[in-house]
Amino acid sequence: xxxxxxxxxxxxxxxxxxxxxxxxxxxxxxxxxxxxxxxxxxxxxxxxxxxxxxxxxxxxxxxxxxxxxxxxxxxxxxxxxxxxxxxxxxxxxxxxxxxxxxxxxxxxxxxxxxxxxxxxxxxxxxxxxxxxxxxxxxxxxxxxxxxxxxxxxxxxxxxxxxxxxxxxxxxxxxxxxxxxxxxxxxxxxxxxxxxxxxxxxxxxxxxxxxxxxxxxxxxxxxxxxxxxxxxxxxxxxxxxxxxxxxxxxxxxxxxxxxxxx
Amino acid sequence: xxxxxxxxxxxxxxxxxxxxxxxxxxxxxxxxxxxxxxxxxxxxxxxxxxxxxxxxxxxxxxxxxxxxxxxxxxxxxxxxxxxxxxxxxxxxxxxxxxxxxxxxxxxxxxxxxxxxxxxxxxxxxxxxxxxxxxxxxxxxxxxxxxxxxxxxxxxxxxxxxxxxxxxxxxxxxxxxxxxxxxxxxxxxxxxxxxxxxxxxxxxxxxxxxxxxxxxxxxxxxxxxxxxxxxxxxxxxxxxxxxxxxxxxxxxxxxxxxxxxxxxxxxxxxxxxxxxxxxxxxxxxxxxxxxxxxxxxxxxxxxxxxxxxxxxxxxxxxxxxxxxxxxxxxxxxxxxxxxxxxxxxxxxxxxxxxxxxxxxxxxxxxxxxxxxxxxxxxxxxxxxxxxxxxxxxxxxxxxxxxxxxxxxxxxxxxxxxxxxxxxxx
Numbered sequence: 001x002x003x004x005x006x007x008x009x010x011x012x013x014x015x016x017x018x019x020x021x022x023x024x025x026x027x028x029x030x031x032x033x034x035x036x037x038x039x040x041x042x043x044x045x046x047x048x049x050x051x052x053x054x055x056x057x058x059x060x061x062x063x064x065x066x067x068x069x070x071x072x073x074x075x076x077x078x079x080x081x082x083x084x085x086x087x088x089x090x091x092x093x094x095x096x097x098x099x100x101x102x103x104x105x106x107x108x109x110x111x112x113x114x115x116x117x118x119x120x121x122x123x124x125x126x127x128x129x130x131x132x133x134x135x136x137x138x139x140x141x142x143x144x145x146x147x148x149x150x151x152x153x154x155x156x157x158x159x160x161x162x163x164x165x166x167x168x169x170x171x172x173x174x175x176x177x178x179x180x181x182x183x184x185x186x187x188x189x190x191x192x193x194x195x196x197x198x199x200x201x202x203x204x205x206x207x208x209x210x211x212x213x214x215x216x217x218x219x220x221x222x223x224x225x226x227x228x229x230x231x232x233x234x235x236x237x238x239x240x241x242x243x244x245x246x247x248x249x250x251x252x253x254x255x256x257x258x259x260x261x
Numbered sequence: 262x263x264x265x266x267x268x269x270x271x272x273x274x275x276x277x278x279x280x281x282x283x284x285x286x287x288x289x290x291x292x293x294x295x296x297x298x299x300x301x302x303x304x305x306x307x308x309x310x311x312x313x314x315x316x317x318x319x320x321x322x323x324x325x326x327x328x329x330x331x332x333x334x335x336x337x338x339x340x341x342x343x344x345x346x347x348x349x350x351x352x353x354x355x356x357x358x359x360x361x362x363x364x365x366x367x368x369x370x371x372x373x374x375x376x377x378x379x380x381x382x383x384x385x386x387x388x389x390x391x392x393x394x395x396x397x398x399x400x401x402x403x404x405x406x407x408x409x410x411x412x413x414x415x416x417x418x419x420x421x422x423x424x425x426x427x428x429x430x431x432x433x434x435x436x437x438x439x440x441x442x443x444x445x446x447x448x449x450x451x452x453x454x455x456x457x458x459x460x461x462x463x464x465x466x467x468x469x470x471x472x473x474x475x476x477x478x479x480x481x482x483x484x485x486x487x488x489x490x491x492x493x494x495x496x497x498x499x500x501x502x503x504x505x506x507x508x509x510x511x512x513x514x515x516x517x518x519x520x521x522x523x524x525x526x527x528x529x530x531x532x533x534x535x536x537x538x539x540x541x542x543x544x545x546x547x548x549x550x551x552x553x554x555x556x557x558x559x560x561x562x563x564x565x566x567x568x569x570x571x572x573x574x575x576x577x578x579x580x581x582x583x584x585x586x587x588x589x590x591x592x593x594x595x596x597x598x599x600x601x602x603x604x605x606x607x608x609x610x611x612x613x614x615x616x617x618x619x620x621x622x623x624x625x626x627x628x629x630x631x632x633x634x635x636x637x638x639x640x641x642x643x644x645x646x647x648x649x650x651x652x653x654x655x656x657x658x659x660x661x662x663x664x665x666x667x668x669x670x671x672x673x674x675x676x677x678x679x680x681x682x683x684x685x
Contacts, residue, residue, distance in 0.1 A: 121672070
């Protein structure tokens with residue numbers, strides 16, 4: 001029989017899959033893989049040898065996971081709920097969660113008690129998300145991981161107005177044709193993302209403290225100009241892309257909590 | 262669907278191949294969304310039948326009516342007074358505008374940033390997919406938004422279009438305009454049909470249309486019970502079919518459905534358990550077969566108990582007063598009733614906000630999903646006001662903007678599920 005104290009959360013996103021195993025109160029194991037074109041095979045790899053009583057799946061692949069792992073006790077929650085739970089665990093006083101992931105941006109406002117009060121997500125278009133940065137980094141031939149540092153080496157700020165990946169690429173191309181430094185173009189692209197994010201935060205009615213999570217929170221340039229635009233320093237968790245999986249694991253713990261006696 | 266209608270469809274100049282494909286997709290879609298529901302009411306069999314024959318038997322009836330000298334008048338909006346049409350012995354049908362089928366053809370004559378509903382009716386006509394449009398002796402449009410207004414100009418190259426001017430405000434002079442427009446429609450319908458609208462015929466038509474509204478009001482009262490006795494999808498379908506079906510037969514069938522529902526409510530039987538969150542839809546109309554959002558909502562652990570929409574309470578809430586004696590008095594009663602419509606084309610439109618809040622409170626919903634068609638400016642603008650009014654009443658709202666395509670289904674599911682998690 002599996003240890004009922006041990007539960008897992010898995011976040012199957014568009015770009016990466018994260019797994020967090022909780023034993024009692026604390027995370028015991030955390031691991032991440034790229035989603036690839038075969039997310040289920042990646043889930044199998046992550047779940048291999050993992051002994052848990054309950055798994056809670058979140059992210060776009062949550063149903064896919066629940067259907068495939070029907071031998072386990074699996075429940076599903078949305079990323080909104082998962083990020084809310086995960087964020088409160090990492091920073092108990094947090095009131096707003098910003099998650100910029102591979103294909104969407106979410107803003108979640110929490111009540112003082114930590115319940116979801118309001119949320120907003122971008123719709124079908126991935127403008128202004130991790131995908132946008134990835135695409136633009138490729139266009140400028142810079143590895144995604146160092147794209148933020150590259151942009152920080154800019155010497156002037158030029159506006160890039162398009163948020164649409166396709167239009168922004170043509171804008172970047174015409175800037176290059178005019179001889180603009182690629183660092184400055186990269187900075188312009190980062191600014192475009194942050195401006196969009198800040199207007200989404202304001203629209204939802206953001207209240208500090210803010211937690212910034214999701215893969216894009218690794219990007220130092222986005223972090224720094226977000227802080228500059230908001231006039232507030234967001235909390236960045238140690239593992240910003242693990243917050244969803246952590247929240248899912250916390251939900252798993254809630255639903256497996258033994259009753260009194 | 263039986264190919265025995267091929268000859269009729271060919272006569273109507275439909276594109277038989279494409280039309281066959283459309284019916285196949287529609288049938289599958291209907292099976293997945295409707296027939297798969299557990300614990301459905303027996304009375305819904307009538308609706309299943311009507312829908313399975315939506316392009317078959319009903320179209321044959323229209324051809325038979327035409328052969329007998331009656332005219333068929335197509336509409337797109339709840340502003341067109343059906344009472345006038347029926348009083349001239351004509352048949353009124355709501356036209357196809359809920360599927361993406363003719364989008365490519367529509368985009369050849371319309372800007373791409375036009376709402377899906379407009380693209381749909383133009384596309385259906387250009388692609389020769391809608392036997393209703395092909396059966397019409399007159400298509401009555403209206404000036405409810407700039408998109409429709411201008412699209413009718415384009416549409417009139419392909420179909421016999423007549424446009425009613427709907428006022429944009431509710432002052433005395435606007436009522437005068439609408440009074441003149443109803444009179445002008447009566448004259449035109451008399452001219453097309455060759456019949457005269459007499460006081461006796463109009464009195465009867467008012468009664469027939471009121472009876473249909475009353476049975477739908479009864480349905481809405483019954484479905485408000487807890488536990489909820491019928492799915493929101495099924496009630497939406499009933500509302501959708503009310504625009505196509507023969508009004509007398511429809512009223513009788515829905516009355517039977519209501520009897521069955523009454524029994525179910527009495528025995529406390531629900532389509533879902535009593536603790537499933539109750540939601541209300543508000544916003545743009547959902548024409549057949551636009552069931553995307555209701556299906557997503559009801560697959561996300563919630564149940565819909567009201568539709569604040571033209572294909573919903575906006576078309577059934579108000580009755581025409583039946584005490585008019587003369588033709589003029591009856592036309593006045595019609596004018597007054599239609600001027601109460603709280604369409605987003607009016608400014609200001611305070612009534613709609615009040616009606617939404619009252620409806621949400623009466624139905625004891627946990628939240629409202631506001632549905633706007635992408636590029637529908639009037640409803641997109643009002644979504645902000647609706648959210649504010651509901652917030653004041655302590656009712657959360659989720660604003661969804663989408664169209665008829667399926668590409669955003671996963672994103673919509675996440676948002677709807679997160680909303681349900683939030684309000685539960």
